[in-house]
Amino acid sequence: MTILQNAIDSIQLGIEDYELMKRNPKRLISCTRNLFSGILLLFKHHLAELSGKDSDEVLIKQKIAPKIKNGEIVFLGKGDKTVDVQGIQERFKSLGIKVEWSQLDKIQKYRNNIEHYFSNDNPKDIKPILALSFNIINEFVRTYLKLDPIKLFGQEVWSKLIEIEQVYQAERKNCITDLESNTYYNLKILELIKQLNCRECGFDLIKPLKNSAYAYQISYRCLSCFKETNYNELIVDAIAQEVDSQQRRDSVFGEISNELFCTCPDCWTNAYSIENVSCFSCQYQAKQICDNCESSLTGDEISFQIKFCASCQNRYEKVMSD
Numbered sequence: 001m002t003i004l005q006n007a008i009d010s011i012q013l014g015i016e017d018y019e020l021m022k023r024n025p026k027r028l029i030s031c032t033r034n035l036f037s038g039i040l041l042l043f044k045h046h047l048a049e050l051s052g053k054d055s056d057e058v059l060i061k062q063k064i065a066p067k068i069k070n071g072e073i074v075f076l077g078k079g080d081k082t083v084d085v086q087g088i089q090e091r092f093k094s095l096g097i098k099v100e101w102s103q104l105d106k107i108q109k110y111r112n113n114i115e116h117y118f119s120n121d122n123p124k125d126i127k128p129i130l131a132l133s134f135n136i137i138n139e140f141v142r143t144y145l146k147l148d149p150i151k152l153f154g155q156e157v158w159s160k161l162i163e164i165e166q167v168y169q170a171e172r173k174n175c176i177t178d179l180e181s182n183t184y185y186n187l188k189i190l191e192l193i194k195q196l197n198c199r200e201c202g203f204d205l206i207k208p209l210k211n212s213a214y215a216y217q218i219s220y221r222c223l224s225c226f227k228e229t230n231y232n233e234l235i236v237d238a239i240a241q242e243v244d245s246q247q248r249r250d251s252v253f254g255e256i257s258n259e260l261f262c263t264c265p266d267c268w269t270n271a272y273s274i275e276n277v278s279c280f281s282c283q284y285q286a287k288q289i290c291d292n293c294e295s296s297l298t299g300d301e302i303s304f305q306i307k308f309c310a311s312c313q314n315r316y317e318k319v320m321s322d
Helices: 003-020 027-050 085-095 101-117 127-143 149-153 155-180 187-194 231-253 299-303 310-321
Strands: 061-069 072-082 206-208 219-222 228-230
Touching (some): 003 127, 003 149, 027 085, 027 101, 027 127, 085 101, 101 127, 101 231, 127 149, 155 206, 187 231
Antiparallel strands (some): 061 072, 206 219, 219 228
16 A cells, blocks of 8 residues: 555545544544644655655655665665654755645644543544644645645545635634734734634634733633633743744754743743843833843843843953952
């Protein structure tokens, strides 16, 4: 059986599991697993397609061995182990293949949460995950595999995915419209909240309980698990997710980004925006410049209201010791 056929089977099984969830909530686990597995298999199929002939599918193998063949150095796949998610990301980047990794991250996080915290007494709605899966599958199959997804997966399966995606997008659009009706300290706060996934269920259907209001004065509800939270908790969660996503992107692509947030020296929440020179929770504006050389202070120096940068502090201590 080919990698592509395995991918098709996994995605079709995922939709079958979704249909059976009403009778057996435990199908939620296998539905999520099958969808995530199917997407990764689509990616691996494309890498296998791009691998050279007689290369033992070099682009999907974890280990690659150089060999001399007909007087030239060639690279061949070694062993049976294939690349994981990070390996796929690295190879796609090198090959110029673009995927919305943030969407795949949400599916993977949801799968991990389901496997560890699933309860028959409180089954989670999986529509947003199916919608994200639809977006990734549809874009990748059409753009890189050059195939018609309706023919590939069957009209029944594809129609179900489209139906679910349309319901989710309508709910998502309503949430964003309501969020945009409110007033924020800074527009960056709105962007962070719009991207936020509920800490309870992992979905991004966050709705304000009031419209045309000051964002910091109201509460918010997740339309999936109905968890309510206040503004301060919400913005701290949104910042934590943004920082985590940035760190994972940097790890994958070997980049180092500037420090964007730190602990506010006034309210002590992890919501102080260094870039915007203010706390997204309490609006406090801290000193961010060294008193001596006027260079930028680090996050820790801002949080503890230290007047001098590390370099000036070290020079001062050295002079005093002499």
